[in-house]
Amino acid sequence: MRWTVRSKPPKEKIDHLMEVLGVDEITATLLLQRGIETFEGAKKFFRPSLDDLHDPFLMKDMQKAVDRIEEAVQNKENILVYGDYDVDGTTAVSLVSSYLQTFYPQVATYIPDRYEEGYGVSFQGIDFAEDNDFGLIIALDCGIKAIDKVAYAKEKGIDFIICDHHRPGDEIPDAVAVLDPKQEDCNYPYDELCGCGVGFKLIQALASKRGETIADLQPYLDLVATAIGADIVPITGENRVLAYYGLKVINENPRAGIKAITDQVKKQSMSITDVVFIIAPRINAAGRMKHGQHAVELLTETDFNTAIQFAEQIEEFNQDRRALDEEITKEALLQIEKNKEEACFSSVVYDEKWHKGVIGIVASRLTETYYRPTLVFTKSGEKLAASARSVKGFDVYNALNACAEHIEQFGGHKYAAGLTLLEAQYEQFKMKFEEIVKETIDPKLLTPEITIDAEIPLSKISPKFYRILKQFAPFGPGNMRPVFLSSGVCDTGYGKCVGQEEDHLRITVTQDDAKPIVAIGFGLGHKYELIAEKKPFDLAYTIDENEWNGNVSLQLKIKDIK
Structure with a gap:
């Protein structure tokens, strides 16, 4: 591991933030490292507001997309909502189709078969649209490179609206509207949206024309937050607002399909990390093992009892996926060694x-x-x-x-x-x-790098300090969970290797007069010799909470030991 300690921001900037926010030096440093230099910037960071979302009509072709959907509704055309088979695609299809169906019944969904059709827009999908009299296809999380497919659809009298976030090639498909903030001539202020995020901007634009407010769209944000986590897009700017409110929906009033998943794992509160490791793999398992349409059925189901049945089926897919992925990983590792x-x-x-x-x-x-x-x-x-x-x-x-x-x-x-x-x-x-x-x-x-935000003494770690750190969430690319370094710490003598294979390390660290604190290092059992016999060592870690038998205590999650 390479340890890189971030350079400290200029003293005058730290002093300014400490004064205007009434925070300590470490908190001011963490904020400045995340590009927050003013009271107003800190307010937007700590108190994300749906009012901070950009006007969707700033996105190139948004007006054209809205006009074409309104025309389809007026002319009673069939609309096909088409998306990729991964989490971003299936959440986007669920989001746009369920919103359209609140006011227009002639809407169906289509997820390509991973094995027969492959990624993105397929000729089979367009043939399906022609056979079933669809005049408009809305493609989500795909389509930005589907030049031949869009031309093929046009010959058949089928129009395309593309909502994508992947990098465009040299040529853009000849669709009625192409919504992709990564287009060079698109002046939308934020270009890191996921596919479901672009889909959300489309329904935001449609809703504004129907006299609905952003508050009316909040129930859809559980899908957007799930896609943001799964697609590993930066949790900055607009994505941070969408993820923050989406997590609120997941934890307070999720749709039946997401509640059916979270009830299975019996977790009280979901963070973005839980979305990535609990919700997303299960949604993904449908497209990986069977068909992505199963995920759309789960995410659009409104009856909770039916959603539970779908979730149980998807859990089986997920178990199969895990067994396969372990087996193939072993074979691939052997191939690399050879x-x-x-x-x-x-x-x-x-x-x-x-x-x-x-x-x-x-x-x-x-x-x-x-x-x-x-x-x-x-x-x-x-x-x-x-x-x-x-x-x-x-x-x-x-x-x-x-x-x-x-x-x-x-x-x-x-x-x-x-x-x-x-x-x-x-x-x-x-x-x-x-x-x-x-x-x-x-x-x-x-060589893997650990980026360390700041060096702190262990005595700095307290429930109050942790409460402040929690407000930096949701964490993700562009706003990672802060990593700290404490130098010259010692184990109290009770450190040991734990886990079935004894490949994890559990220690209790102390430094000078600091109160001992438990630290856990997953996969770091091989570092035991460095901490044995109360030898001093340097520790890179994040701060976390441990819940055991109803008691909650602070613990350190070890990133590395030197």
Whole structure:
């Protein structure tokens, strides 16, 4: 692990915030590191308001999209709400379709089959629309590169509205409206929305024309917060407001489908981390193991008892997914070990038997283990399909772009992408990808980095300090949970390895006259020697709460020990 301690902001800025906010030096430092320099900025950060959401009509083509939907309603056309099979796509489809159905019945949903149709807009989907007399398709979380598909639909007299957040290519599809804040000529003030977030801006625009307020749309924000967490978009600006209010809905009055999931795990209060690790994998499991339409059924169901049945079925998919992902990860790790000599800068693995639904998860696991830009391939029809994951600071989308001569098609983000290629191109692609990564990556990015916000004494940690830290939530990219460093701490002598395999570390740390505090390090059992016999060590950690037998106490979550 590389430890990088953030540089301290200028003293005059710290002093100013301490004075105007009445906070201590550490809190002022944390705020300045997050770009908050004024009383007004702090107020917006700590008290997010739905009034801070931008006018949806600032997004390029929004007026065209609203006009076309209003025209479809007026002419009694059938509207097909189409979206990808992952969490962002299925939540977006659930959001837009359920909103439209509050005032217009002729709305249906379509999620492409992961195995037969693949990612994004498909020719089969357009044929389905033609066969069932749909005049308008609203594509969510996909479509920005579907130039041939949109042209194919146009020939059949079917119009498209695209709501996407992926990077556009050189050409934009010839749709009635293209809503994507990443378009170069779109002046929307915030371009980090997820696909469901763009869908929300569309219903916000429609609602404003119908005399509805943002408060009327608040019940839909549980879906938006779920997508924000699952798609790992920055929790800054508009996303922070949407996530903050979406979590309130999840915890206070969620839709039947989300309540059915959270009731299964019996968790009292959900944070964005819980959304990522509890709600999102279950929604994703439908598209991975069976069909994404199952997720839409769950998320749009209004009867709680029926939702429970859907959730139980999806839980079975999730259990199957976990078993498969463990098995494939083991096989992929063996493959990397075997081919270690071939590639030092990237990990590219392939097995035609691997389940296409879990290769993205496996790619993430391999990246965690070897910390290299990683691609996991499997057979998909006549071609090979892959999921790509990257390490912090390296743009895997750009790396794939540099290998475009060997790829059939690809799309995605800086840190996650998907692609297909012909089997005959696999070896050449693999060599080219390794070459590009080797040429363009800063070698230090191949060692995981812990970014430390501030060094503090253990005596600083108190319930009051933790209450302030909690107000920095929701955490995520762009606003990570603060990481602290305490130097020269010691275990009180009761530290031990815990867990079935004894691979976790549980210690009680103290420093000078500070009150001892429990610290837990998952996967850090191998560091036991560093803390044994009350030897002093440096500790990088976050602060958390531990609930045990109804008692709540502060604990440290260890990131690393040196």
